[in-house]
Amino acid sequence: MPPGHSRSTESVVPLGCKWNSLSAAPALLGLVAGFALARAPRAAGWTATGDALDLEQRDLRVHDVFSASGANTNKSPDSNFPGALGAPLAIWKAAVEWGSERHGGGGGDPSQLNGLGSGAANYDPSWQGLASGPGGPNDNVHAPLSGSAPGVYAFCETPTSDGWRIRYYQGWQWHGGPGLALAPGEIDLQGVATHEHGHALGLGHSSAAGSTMLANATGSLLGLRSIESDDVAGIAAIYGTKVATKPRVLGSELSGTQVVLHGLNFAAGGNEVWFTRRSGGDGTPVVVPALASTHGGTRITLTLPVAAGPGDVLVRRPGSAHACLSNAWPFDTDHPGTSGGPIAIAGVVPVNLWTVAANPQSIVLSGSGFASATAVAIDGVALAAGAWSTAGDSTLTIQLSNPMAPGMRAVEVTNPLGTSAPLQVSVLPPTLPALALSSPISSSAKQLHAFVGAEPGSLVWLCASSSAEPTSLAGIVDLAIGAGGQSLFLLNMWSIDAAGSVTFSFQFSGLPFGTPIHLQAAVLPVGSALPLAASNAATTIFYF
Structure with missing residues (x-):
């Protein structure tokens, strides 16, 4: 980043009188109240300084000379933040949360x-690694500062539109994360960095309880890592809520020196691709200019610049508006391979499922492109959002419900680049009778469903009891409920259909609050003789 013009910066006075500092309560309560009188906060809570970072000011670096023993203990590489460890890694995470x-x-x-990256505005940072020194007030560097100021953890030098600098007092016991167990007296570096980076973006302090930009905080400050709705509203007011036409990088491929970026909304021509600089520099990204896109603005192919290093890659289409710069996508120049991009399902575990299972069933898909998944479907029917989740880019877990139709089921995953080829999983009747309930609680106002899975054609007797003591009827059936038959009731009898399951629906009423109801199925398979086979037992609690 070219050096900004010279300016005088406010001195950091005791008790954190700078209103763009993060202060330890209760030392600043009186001063913060005075500030509120001088400049009434918005009803929404957030305030703005009047600054905003244009596309030439999106870089950030870290001068890593933190003296606290806990600041750089994290030596575990993170594929989502290639090339960074310790304090720089914590500060990078803080920036991408916006x-x-x-x-x-x-x-x-x-x-x-829910993952890092919650700003939902037309702002994204460009990680540029380590700085050789603390830089000047316009050099966009996070850097420690010797000594301490009572009640002040860190501060951001303003104004920021022409560049900024964030200083962290060495007198605090900084914790570099990512773990959640901080020792007494430790201060979470990522949390404080998230707050201070908000100042760099143009946000002042907020009056909204729980917000990251709240002026005063106590404890370890770990809770500041995640920006909240008031913070999101503030950054949206400065940079605009993310528009649908903003370029998006959704995946990358690196083979030798050839780079392929997958995404959306790339310009037909004139795109720039920004990389993290491997070393040195003033914060300016490594830029490859004048690139055309193909495949309808969803792909850019280029040669990896020699100066590029592990970090992030971004795409800037022609223009200077905030929305002309894409999101930041992790890109590891030192480890060729594929990340994100079009959905590709490589495998599934397990490959066989049951029409009814006593315990909740799930399948785990392996592949790529899952990080940006927007929908999951089985046999063309979309699953509810809460029925599936991703872990990084390569793993997607689907929670399944009872009962399932037997046969081969087609699983498909969709992201903004398209839908995967269907993957087939097999659903079979269980080898042993299985019972599952629709809910662990029941009431007189709501039906309870009991699902029984077994070989098609089998006869099923569904039994209930308030006792979990066993019942043994010699030569007929052994059950885990019923207290020797003294508290055993037959609810219904039916046969298993061709789908390998049967569903019983009923309602209980008139029972005392908290009564446990134990259910179990006795099953006579086709062509079998006594004794009956018993399913697992399942329990629901009657509440009202």
């Missing part, structure tokens, strides 16, 4: 189950 969408697969922070 990004327009999940960063790669979204992983890297166990405290954020």
